[in-house]
Amino acid sequence: MTRVGKYHVVLLGIAALILLMSLVRIVSGQNDITSSGTFAAALGFAVPIGLAGLGGLWAERAGVVNIGLEGMMVLGTWMAGWAGYQWGPVAALIAGLLGGALGGLLHAIATVSFGVDHIISGVAINLLGPGITRFLSEVLYKEGTQAADAGAGITTSPAISGKWEISFPILSDGPDLLGKLEATHWFLVADLAGILRGLTHGVNVLTVLAVLLLPLTFFVLWHTAFGLRLRSAGENPWAAESLGVNVYLIKYVAVVISGAFAGLGGVFLVFISTKYVEGQTAGRGFIGLAAMIFGNWRPGGLAAGASLFGYADGLQLRNQGAVTSFFLFGAVLLLIYLVLQVRRLLSSDQPAELVTRGAKQYTTIAVAALGMVILLWLWLTVEKLPNEFVYITPHVLTLLVLLVASQRLRMPKADGVSYRRGEQH
Amino acid sequence: GDGGGTTASEAPTGGASSEAPKSALKVGLAFDVGGRGDKSFNDAAYTGLEKAKTDLQADIKELSPSADGSNRGDLLRQLADAGYNPIIGVGFAYAEDIKKAATEYPEIQFAVVDSASNAPNVTGLLFAEEQGSYLAGVAAATKSESGHLGFVGGVESDLIKKFEAGFVAGVKSVKADAKIDIKYLTPDGDFSGFKAPDKGKVAAEKMYQDGADIVYHASGDSGLGVFQAAAAAKKKAIGVDSDQRQTVKETDLQSVIMTSMLKRVDVGVFEFIKSFQGGAKGGSNVTYDLKVDGVGLSTTGGEIDDIKDKLDAAKKDIVDGKITVPAKP
């Protein structure tokens, strides 16, 4: 498939998805499925995950597995909180980046210079991140310090002042045309308006930055000389070395940037909360890593993974009822699948004996049909899911998508390989 | 719940009069996960402890458990071995551990915050959060113009459900047809719900968008997000545990905090130490309810001054037993 073709397929897929969502919204009456609020929340949850994922992408494209994203993110949050309350948001941003980068540097020293197993180093950083920050809080934020007077506690920093939110003029602010359209609840129109408004209203400046980092990463990694070298370090560092590429340097840069991105994810969390709160990363580094793998080590896929997760999380937090519409959603998807299968079965012009009409195919169709019926039944009967099942919506959804999506994941070939200059095994 | 024990108004009697040798008072306190400096529950307990230090010249020691809370029992033992008596465990998670430690150290007096006494030398320091929350509900419903309110709970544990139950009852007592949105951030066992301002914000935002004009939170640090959502929507919120209009430092957020439901853990802790000094023994519960002002509403900012009568009436009804506030939703 050519590049343009792929691009079109993606666009078509998105269009079909929105159509489907609109349909489900109308049928279920759950406006939150495409409300601007949901999409704004989705964006807010997707960004830190996406940033962590981007961090993972940079490191792993250069051949270094980074399971330490969580620890680096924690360092980012603490540094942002600490610098932010004293010198404002810009300082918070810089400090958070530095905090994450420091974690990245540690990871780089261990994995690149000493050839330590990447997972071990990452796990150690995941221990160190919370340990060091807690220690720093215990020292710097304890009773009687200036910070404590400014509102710090051992688990929180003082608040950062300053708000960095922007909206798209006219469309989603002031006259707020999109908002008005959304309120009509018209089929498809309101959905599109809601989605657009959610993504443009009251958006944190960091969000814009983070979203821009995706194409930027794509550009740098796939369209510049530096990016080619970086990726070559993840595919075949020995080849790169033999062509005079300084693989060590490249890996160092990549892993430090990786840490900085994870740190930026932390800064984002701090900006949203206006302060550092111990434990506020809540495993997002791991989820970012998962999003990156989900996205096949590519920025676009990663964004899709982070968005899926963010959307599901946002939706479940905003509207537990809407979560049951996923049953309907699944039922409709299964129905489409069934129609396609049956059509293929009937329209085949091959000699009858050649059509792969094994028992297996009938079984799949039967299972799909059964699944559809069950989902529909669930949708019709389940008033309210126990809360515990609502919380896990994003996780279950991620698993389901992974199960259904064909698995042709391809990680960089030398990812996780401990590379030593001049040695090839 | 008033597990058949005394209430606080009786407990301290005789405490202040009989002065024990002050230097001998060594009070140990073990925090819940998160430890000191959480600006909330643990810190409130510490305030009480500190007061004992200054007022009663107590020798104090406070310990925080490890992040996974696996060593709560061991902290209690270490305090006991170091000669501390009495020893206080902060948080209902200490219930089991206190019970065991109490049997191992029968000569030492223990207290547990938020859980009932379960041994002869254990005092249960209980708080009638549902009563305070009831008042918060009354205040919210009275102040609400839309008749639509919200509650954000941090972690879906039975403790936080007490807040929910009281709040709902309070609201319904004023407006039986009021709409109340309820959302918890994480399931029981995942305590990140107390540390997720972003989630609190999204949950509250939705409530405000749907027309709620006052949201009550019992979600620790996540409440910050609730206040932010309130500020953005130009609506109101109700804080919890301490007077958050004072503890929250951002001025733009302070103004959205209509009131806070106070839970005087500091009073509980201090009173317990004081009564210990007076020779009180455990085996019963002390309930800090509206009657003894163990719970209540803060008035900083004066936003509920105009409905003071109504609140006082509700309070009186509860104190008099005319109203029994449910502790479970």
Next chain:
Amino acid sequence: MPAGLNRALLTVAGVIVAVILAIAICSAAIIIAGASPLDAMGAFFDFGATERTQSNGIATFLNRAVPLFIAGLAVAVGFRMNLFNIGVEGQYRIAAICAAFVGSTFSAPAPIQIAVIIVVAAAVGGLYALIPAVMKVTRGVNEVISTIMLNYIAISLAAYLVRGPFAGVRAEGELTTTTPKLPESAMFPDLNFLFDWLGMLAPTRNGGLWGFLIVAIVLGVVIWVVLERTRFGFNIKASGLNSSAAVASGVNSKRMVIAAMVLSGAIAGLIGLPEILGDKGAFNSNFTAGLGFLGIAVALLGRNKPVGIAIAALLFAFLDRAQGPLQFADIPPSVITIIQGTIVLLVVVANEVTNRIALRIEERRAAQQLGRNTPVEVTA
């Protein structure tokens, strides 16, 4: 075998250097915090003045090591095959609650009661690990993602079970949700007699020295035997070292993924039992979390070998025990985590360095024995 001895000596030397370095780094941190590193050292070794506190301290220390060791074993079984089972965390949680509940539904003589609980825990842990295994084998879903997601699902599921179907009665005024209390026959006998033998006071702490320690030791030995001596263990090792060679030699990689993952999950299922059977007697909403993640660090520090894991678990437990004493000495207890992280990092760095040295030595020896080190004299 002098080559092996050489290697072992080098490794030990490396570890010692690493630990010393880690201590130095943390001492620096402690000094910055305005405290004395010597006090900190004292706190780590301070097991109290009285016999009672000492034996309690020792029991606390060993009790902590038991679940860490089991968690390390669980992670290591996966790692040996290059399977990264981050899901140990979720597996033990689900297994613990199911085992606690099942154990509370009947009453049998102690050995049977306990055996059933252990079997249930292992089975549930194994089954929960089967999910990512099957997803990986049939759909190629990366186990890192699936186990991360399943961890979150496990937390919610456990929360649901402990409040819903598996909820037990609790005392009036108690807020902790819990499964029904296990019968007395389910409680694992303690090992306090060991202290008597050594002429010490038995720990007075509830539960004493957990008898599950024995199970852990047996488990460690069994796992060692399975991994090092059986064909199954050989297949795991081969798959881990070179999966394509393993496949070519007739190892069924899919079956191995499932077997290793399920074994890992089954071991993980036992992580919560020491606490339940030795102390708590139930699963409740405050159940110790995070052991699965610590297990990763323990396994890696122990180089995925049972003996190493035991040492790593003891080290971690030793450090963890000082949580209280450090605070008595006014030292921020977070230095524990810092030391743990630093040690993990430095020990592997040291390992890497000594490994390289050992390899050099071995190569040189091999070359010398073959007489390849002398170039031939040639007249051109």
Next chain:
Amino acid sequence: MSADTLATVKPAVELEGITKRFPGVVANHDIRITVQPGTVHAIVGENGAGKSTLMKILYGMQKPDEGTIRVNGAEVSFRTPSDAIEVGIGMVHQHFMLADNFTVLENIVLGAEPTKAGRLDVAAARRRITELATAHGLRVDPDRLVEDLGVGDRQRVEILKVLYRGARILILDEPTAVLVPQEVEELFQNLRELKAEGLTVIFISHKLDEVLDIADAITVIRRGTTVASVDPGEVTARQLAELMVGSELPTPETRESTVTDTVALKVSELTMEAGAHRPVPKGTSVSVYADKLRQEGGRLLLDDVSFEIRKGEILGIAGVEGNGQSELIEAIMGIRPAHGTIELTGQDITTWSTLKRRESGIGYIPEDRHRQGLLLEASLWENRVLGHQTRKPARKGVWVDRRASKADTARIIKDYDVRTPGVDTLALALSGGNQQKLIVGREMSGEPAFLIAAHPTRGVDVGAQAAIWDHLRNARAAGLAVLLISADLDELIGLSDSIQVIYRGRLVAALDPSDITPERLGGYMTGAIAGTEET
């Protein structure tokens, strides 16, 4: 090149007194070589003689402990390959140095990327590559992924990489090891052109005929030292070999036929799809199904492959790499599903697992010993157990019988002359030849009925080669059926009782080894000669 020009022009490369020590090994010792510009200079020597090390030193990948390097008369000291590239040296490595997931273009420009406004200038790069390719007759498609390329194409990419950097001195480390004669000839044609343009080529090969064919000068290295400089016009291949090893060149000639009438392995209609394997529908024959697949336009990696191997017979499969040999092996080993049937000594084993196949007597010497044959980080005795986990002597119930395994490993070490300090040595500490001998010994134990030998002597020096050939011959005499796959056509012709040529997944010709030359064989392999039956 005449003598007087040589005198006036400065040597392209002068290596003087180069010494390089590795822990325990002196790889190079006082090496002296002078390479004249505009010539092809060959370097020959046994495995492990130190050729690659020397070249890596010249290319800046390794630092010499002693000695000086002069390029075009000026003394140089390289820290990294970029320094060497700077002065115009380029190297094609013994093992491909290509990123599989990159396009040809990306592989070529890596490290020397043209940029425009910070962007990788793909258009300029493509233009330049096409120019170079046409100028030197090196056909490549810049936009194809390297993983889709055959070895010949990859070799060309490697050479283009070097030319792209404007190298005037080319180092080619065993470039022909994986090429068929036609491709070798093509390569040599390119080299001659480059030479005509004044480029200097340093060429390493174990194939002495080729060396004599292309080289203008030859340097022989033995055990890390230069032992002779000879003129290709004045030596024969045999003399050259004797200079290298001091022993006679072995030949892979099989003596008399030992072929019996009993069929050991029968493969019929073996067909493999390129995509996912879908089982043949019930009641359909494989050939009908294969027809359908062909009609659908699907690529078939194996296309209706049928043959028989009788006891005592060696069947050689000739083919350019990537024409289905690996797939054939994987199908027979049960590693990858395929349609058709496979019978071993009369038993249908089509549905059996790899393990069961091995247990029933299939031995397997894999093509890539590091990838499929060895656990490098495990001891030799554990490597002996590999593939024999379920059989004596490795097995004792559920246990691995360590003692018996070690004893049997010792036997292999003795019988197959594996040079190692002991059975507990890690496999990675052995040289390639010794590793290979261990594998051969392992696969021969347990009296297999049928052996797959894929490139059994690849990268193995002459001594070890002869030993491996002897073992194969002896086993054949004892009734073993062997499927031999080899890129070394002399080996193939010398050992096989019959030869089949595989081309694009099909067996296109059955040949008699007694009257076929490598050149003709190469013709079939590349599809230049249409398939016929020639028995």
